[in-house]
Structures are given as structure tokens and as C-alpha cells.
Amino acid sequence: MRLLARSLALASLASLALVAGCAVSETRSLLPLSAADAPRSFTPIAQCASNMGLRSQVTEQKDQIQIFRDQGATIVYRIDGGKYYQEISIVSTTDFSEADRQKKLQEARPIADQIWACADSAMRNGAPPVAVAAPDSK
Numbered sequence: 683m684r685l686l687a688r689s690l691a692l693a694s695l696a697s698l699a700l701v702a703g704c705a706v707s708e709t710r711s712l713l714p715l716s717a718a719d720a721p722r723s724f725t726p727i728a729q730c731a732s733n734m735g736l737r738s739q740v741t742e743q744k745d746q747i748q749i750f751r752d753q754g755a756t757i758v759y760r761i762d763g764g765k766y767y768q769e770i771s772i773v774s775t776t777d778f779s780e781a782d783r784q785k786k787l788q789e790a791r792p793i794a795d796q797i798w799a800c801a802d803s804a805m806r807n808g809a810p811p812v813a814v815a816a817p818d819s820k
Contacts, residue, residue: 709787713759713766713798720759720766723801727759730800734793749797755790757797768794 715723724747728738731749740747746760758769770790772783 708771710769717761726801726804730797755786757794
């Protein structure tokens with residue numbers, strides 16, 4: 683059911699994007715944590731993102747945490763279909779070329795991976811996340 687809801691949401695965004703001259707781009711990677719254990723990662727993820735100067739928000743359904751970045755890329759850690767994923771999404775409100783969207787996805791990947799590594803380390807060690815700076819994304 684959630685997969686259907688997510689598919690419908692992306693389809694709605696995509697159709698809205700086409701009407702408004704925008705586009706949706708996304709990458710998705712499976713994370714090594716069960717869907718049942720995933721919510722315990724949300725606090726460390728939020729702390730790691732905050733340490734990097736990024737804002738985060740857990741959704742009302744408590745099935746994902748979103749990390750907001752400038753320049754249009756949103757990093758999402760999402761429970762979907764009984765699995766836990768890291769996603770990087772761009773729903774552009776300006777007219778980016780496909781090459782620009784792909785570049786933004788590539789720039790966000792090391793940041794998403796660094797946030798996950800920080801949160802995973804904190805969960806394994808039971809210690810607060812170490813403050814780190816966000817990688818430069820030029």
C-alpha cells in the first residue's frame with residue numbers, strides 16, 4: 683500500500699512538474715537496516731545533518747526523515763515496502779537541464795553517504811554523532 687501511495691505521489695509530482703515545466707529526478711539505495719529498526723536511526727541522522735549545518739524533518743507518518751539542502755536536492759531516508767532506503771530527490775521549481783539535475787544528484791551523494799556513515803557509527807557505538815563539515819559541493 684505504501685509503495686502504491688509513494689508511486690502515486692511521484693506520479694503526481696511528475697505530472698505537476700511537466701505542467702509547470704519542472705522535472706523530478708531521484709536516486710535510491712537500499713540501506714543495511716531493517717524497516718523495523720529504521721526509526722531508531724532518525725535521531726542520529728538528524729543530529730549528523732544538524733552538525734553539518736543542514737535542516738531535517740521526520741514526516742508525520744514517521745516513515746522517513748528528510749534532509750533539506752540548498753540548490754534543490756533533498757536527501758531522504760525512507761521506509762518503503764518493508765525496506766529502508768536512502769534517496770536523493772530533486773523536484774525542480776526552475777528549469778534545470780537533465781545534465782544539471784544529474785550533477786545535483788551526484789553532488790548530494792557524498793553528503794548523503796557521510797550523514798549515513800555518521801549516524802550508523804553513532805548507533806553502533808552508542809555515542810553522540812561527531813561534528814563534521816559538509817563536503818564542498820561546487
